[in-house]
Amino acid sequence: MKHLKQSQIEHLDRLLERRDRELRAEIRALLLQSDVEHHRDLAGMVGDVGDESVANLLADLDAAFIDRHVRDLRDVGRARKRFATGVYGVCTRCGQGIGYERLAAYPTAIRCFACEAQHEKTHVHEGTPTL
Numbered sequence: 601m602k603h604l605k606q607s608q609i610e611h612l613d614r615l616l617e618r619r620d621r622e623l624r625a626e627i628r629a630l631l632l633q634s635d636v637e638h639h640r641d642l643a644g645m646v647g648d649v650g651d652e653s654v655a656n657l658l659a660d661l662d663a664a665f666i667d668r669h670v671r672d673l674r675d676v677g678r679a680r681k682r683f684a685t686g687v688y689g690v691c692t693r694c695g696q697g698i699g700y701e702r703l704a705a706y707p708t709a710i711r712c713f714a715c716e717a718q719h720e721k722t723h724v725h726e727g728t729p730t731l
């Protein structure tokens with residue numbers, strides 16, 4: 601994270617925190633709309649537990665309607681963990697710092713732009729968002 605200014609780090613931290621809250625709210629809303637009673641029971645738990653727990657809680661659920669949200673929440677949780685350990689914003693492939701513009705637009709990015717492009721060429725079907 602050495603390539604980022606303190607103000608940039610704080611901004612990215614806030615972005616991740618907000619995304620975490622938004623995703624939990626969306627998951628909760630979707631669960632509450634469900635016709636399945638069990639889903640509505642789970643909705644009350646989404647706000648209180650850690651990201652991994654939410655993901656585990658919902659992983660066994662046959663609920664394609666929240667799959668993407670749960671995956672995103674897991675990504676945000678991982679990003680915040682990298683944040684806490686000071687390795688956030690470092691490309692997992694080449695070890696270079698990921699540009700602030702890229703992180704601001706895509707706070708859960710784990711690869712720099714060049715490596716992401718390379719990765720997509722070899723993993724065409726994953727559909728990872730890019731800039």
Ligand SMILES: [Zn+2]
Nearest residue numbers: 691694712715
């Ligand atoms: Zn890279």
